[in-house]
Amino acid sequence: MSFPVETVRHSLSHVMAEAVVKLYPGAKVAIGPxxxxxxxxxxxxxxxxxxxxxxAVEKEMRRIISANVPFKRVEVSKAEARDLFKDExxxxxxxxxxxxxxxxxxxxxxxxxxCRGPHVDSTRDLRPDCFKLRAVAGAYWRGDxxxxxxxxxxxxxxxxxxxxxxxxxMLEEAEKRDNRKLGKELDLFSTHEEAGAGLVYWHPKGxxxxxxxxxxxxxxxxxxxxxxxxxxxxxxxxxxETSGHLGFYKEGMYSPMEIDEDDYYIKPMNCPFHMMxxxxxVHSYRELPMRWAELGTVYRYERSGTLHGLxxxxxxxxxxxxxxxxPEQIEDEIAEVLRFSLHMHKTLGFKDxxxxxxxxxxxxxxxxxxxxxxxxxxxxxxxVDAQGLAYEMDEGGGAFYGPKIDLKVKDAIxxxxxxxxxxxxxxxxxxxxxxxxxxxxxxxxxxxxxxxLLGSIERFFGVYLEHTAGAFPIWLAPEQAVVIPVGPxxxxxxxxxxxxxxxxxxxxxxxxxDERMNAKIxxxxxxxxxxxxxxxxxxxxxxxxxxxxxxGRQLPAMPASEFVGMVRGLVEARSLEL
RNA sequence: GCCCUUGUAGCUCAGUUGGCAGAGCACAUCCAUGGUAAGGAUGAGGUCAUCGGUUCGAUUCCGAUCGAGGGCUCCA
Numbered sequence: 001m002s003f004p005v006e007t008v009r010h011s012l013s014h015v016m017a018e019a020v021v022k023l024y025p026g027a028k029v030a031i032g033p034x035x036x037x038x039x040x041x042x043x044x045x046x047x048x049x050x051x052x053x054x055x056a057v058e059k060e061m062r063r064i065i066s067a068n069v070p071f072k073r074v075e076v077s078k079a080e081a082r083d084l085f086k087d088e089x090x091x092x093x094x095x096x097x098x099x100x101x102x103x104x105x106x107x108x109x110x111x112x113x114x115c116r117g118p119h120v121d122s123t124r125d126l127r128p129d130c131f132k133l134r135a136v137a138g139a140y141w142r143g144d145x146x147x148x149x150x151x152x153x154x155x156x157x158x159x160x161x162x163x164x165x166x167x168x169x170m171l172e173e174a175e176k177r178d179n180r181k182l183g184k185e186l187d188l189f190s191t192h193e194e195a196g197a198g199l200v201y202w203h204p205k206g207x208x209x210x211x212x213x214x215x216x217x218x219x220x221x222x223x224x225x226x227x228x229x230x231x232x233x234x235x236x237x238x239x240x241e242t243s244g245h246l247g248f249y250k251e252g253m254y255s256p257m258e259i260d261e262d263d264y265y266i267k268p269m270n271c272p273f274h275m276m277x278x279x280x281x282v283h284s285y286r287e288l289p290m291r292w293a294e295l296g297t298v299y300r301y302e303r304s305g306t307l308h309g310l311x312x313x314x315x316x317x318x319x320x321x322x323x324x325x326x327p328e329q330i331e332d333e334i335a336e337v338l339r340f341s342l343h344m345h346k347t348l349g350f351k352d353x354x355x356x357x358x359x360x361x362x363x364x365x366x367x368x369x370x371x372x373x374x375x376x377x378x379x380x381x382x383x384v385d386a387q388g389l390a391y392e393m394d395e396g397g398g399a400f401y402g403p404k405i406d407l408k409v410k411d412a413i414x415x416x417x418x419x420x421x422x423x424x425x426x427x428x429x430x431x432x433x434x435x436x437x438x439x440x441x442x443x444x445x446x447x448x449x450x451x452x453l454l455g456s457i458e459r460f461f462g463v464y465l466e467h468t469a470g471a472f473p474i475w476l477a478p479e480q481a482v483v484i485p486v487g488p489x490x491x492x493x494x495x496x497x498x499x500x501x502x503x504x505x506x507x508x509x510x511x512x513x514d515e516r517m518n519a520k521i522x523x524x525x526x527x528x529x530x531x532x533x534x535x536x537x538x539x540x541x542x543x544x545x546x547x548x549x550x551x552g553r554q555l556p557a558m559p560a561s562e563f564v565g566m567v568r569g570l571v572e573a574r575s576l577e578l
Numbered sequence: 579g580c581c582c583u584u585g586u587a588g589c590u591c592a593g594u595u596g597g598c599a600g601a602g603c604a605c606a607u608c609c610a611u612g613g614u615a616a617g618g619a620u621g622a623g624g625u626c627a628u629c630g631g632u633u634c635g636a637u638u639c640c641g642a643u644c645g646a647g648g649g650c651u652c653c654a
Contacts, residue, residue, distance in 0.1 A: 030654095031654060032653095032654090033653060033654090034652085035652055035653080048581095048582075049582090051648095090654095091654075094653085094654050095654080097654085098654075103654085113654080115654055116652050116654055117654095135648060135649075136581090136648090136649090137648060137650070138582060138648095138649060139649070139650045140581090143649075143653090145580065147581070149580055149650080150580095150650095151582080152581090152649070152650080154648095154649080172653060184589075185589090196648095197645080224605085292588095304579075304645095305580075305649085305650080306650095382608085483634085484610060485612090486611095486614090487611050488612085489611070489612090515616090515617095516611085516612055516616080516617060517612060517614070517637070518612085518613090518617085519615085520613095520615095520617065521614050521615055521616095523616090525615055526615080532614080534613070534614060537613095538613090539647090546613085551586065552614095553616095554614080
């Protein structure tokens with residue numbers, strides 16, 4: 001009989017607990033659920049466990065599995081359960097949190113665990129080659145940093161050996177594409193601990209990518225009815241008190257600096273500044289919708305342990321925009337943002353895109369009348385449907401100020417990344433008292449939506465690096481072509497060709513060092529340069545270039561001018577192919 | 579911030595069971611007439627993260643500090 005993979009994972013976690021308790025007498029067990037790619041179990045151990053100790057645990061688990069012991073389900077009363085687990089403080093706490101009535105306990109061999117189940121019938125239903133212990137990590141009891149730190153052992157587990165191996169292979173591939181690794185190898189960016197963690201330095205090649213990306217981003221925004229703003233990096237406490245950030249987002253903001261006896265804060269968000277621009281005048285319904293975008297650099301406090309390459313940083317540039325419109329326009333505006341977002345993602349080469357709709361959080365912390373939330377959510381849902389997007393609901397996952405849609409894209413090795421977020425805001429228009437004059441001459445409150453399509457330029461760069469493994473499409477490649485002379489005799493011709501390409505606006509250079517041609521090709525390949533133009537006697541005499549493509553293809557020899565035309569065509573089309 | 583791991587040349591990493599430190603790549607100089615993924619030689623480069631302790635002697639052992647990596651939602 002076969003069981004759902006979650007059941008197998010959960011049963012394996014019990015087997016691991018049995019093994020750990022046996023190998024570490026006195027270990028207290030906490031919880032051990034199935035997770036996306038396996039399972040974990042939290043322990044309070046009498047002595048620390050090291051990664052080196054994991055093989056021994058694995059071995060013991062395999063022994064238990066091969067012993068073919070049944071999983072027995074036992075029903076007990078709360079009092080009985082308390083007695084059974086009298087030596088397990090964490091289990092006792094869990095038992096206290098349960099409703100009165102029947103409690104289930106699962107036993108396999110000598111090991112007994114408080115558990116809702118279900119489980120496999122017997123360890124015979126578990127496969128010794130479908131799991132692998134991954135790592136030990138710290139985790140707070142119940143995720144609460146005020147509670148004790150437990151030792152968590154993570155494991156991968158799948159229904160078949162093939163799936164486990166495929167997963168391990170994906171992880172290996174992910175490691176090769178790690179944005180921090182590629183950032184170094186391709187000389188794109190760096191971070192400097194001595195100068196401040198989580199702050200990104202863009203090198204010349206990263207800068208090329210960014211400039212091309214941002215130019216495209218601005219063009220597309222103008223084409224799609226946006227105006228582009230620039231706003232300050234700091235603002236007086238009045239601004240943040242008005243926006244409410246000092247109330248609900250203070251822990252994400254840096255300490256203020258004093259200027260002329262006033263407190264100024266570095267901005268963690270751009271919206272209050274956009275609100276100020278809106279408030280600068282009286283607005284008619286005829287002006288709406290207003291779509292205001294900004295590549296706005298913000299600084300947010302992230303705890304040191306959470307910083308990670310380009311993916312989580314303390315200073316970053318959001319591709320932010322705020323849309324201010326009438327209630328009647330909101331549905332079309334949301335649909336438009338979604339369409340625009342999909343257009344951007346598809347241009348960048350993401351094909352598999354999924355939406356997540358987050359609704360009103362539970363409790364009374366949320367602002368805005370329930371019917372506003374309902375209307376907003378309805379327009380989000382309609383927009384997603386209109387685009388034919390698959391979506392999932394995230395009940396209660398909205399911010400306190402409004403519901404949202406997040407878009408996640410799937411990358412080349414199957415991982416999902418959240419890029420776009422589209423969020424209603426019922427809070428700030430109220431706080432800043434935004435109004436417009438409607439057709440009937442009455443002042444009314446507009447709707448406001450925040451949106452970021454790429455999220456932040458830094459994070460997007462990280463995601464895109466991992467998606468493309470650094471092999472950027474031609475329009476974003478920091479260096480589009482290199483000219484490689486076969487030998488020193490052809491250096492002049494190579495320089496001439498490179499000059500022609502540069503003059504035509506291509507990002508190109510000649511490799512004129514005294515390395516051998518083979519070494520230059522290898523370097524260019526490693527740098528993921530799209531085109532290598534090899535020139536020797538034949539090419540010089542005929543006035544052509546031999547084109548080697550990054551993927552190993554060899555194009556027919558062509559004059560440099562023809563190569564320029566070809567590249568221009570690909571850039572113009574934002575082609576993903578070379 | 580907390581738990582585990584970790585910190586040796588610009589990069590990737592050896593190594594020293596305590597006796598003044600090594601390789602490859604990159605860099606510099608020289609040699610090399612070379613056709614699609616590394617030609618050769620020589621050289622320069624490190625207060626072995628920082629501070630303190632133990633010791634005749636510490637990069638190595640111990641402690642602290644700073645940084646980095648993995649984790650801290652997944653509910654019996």
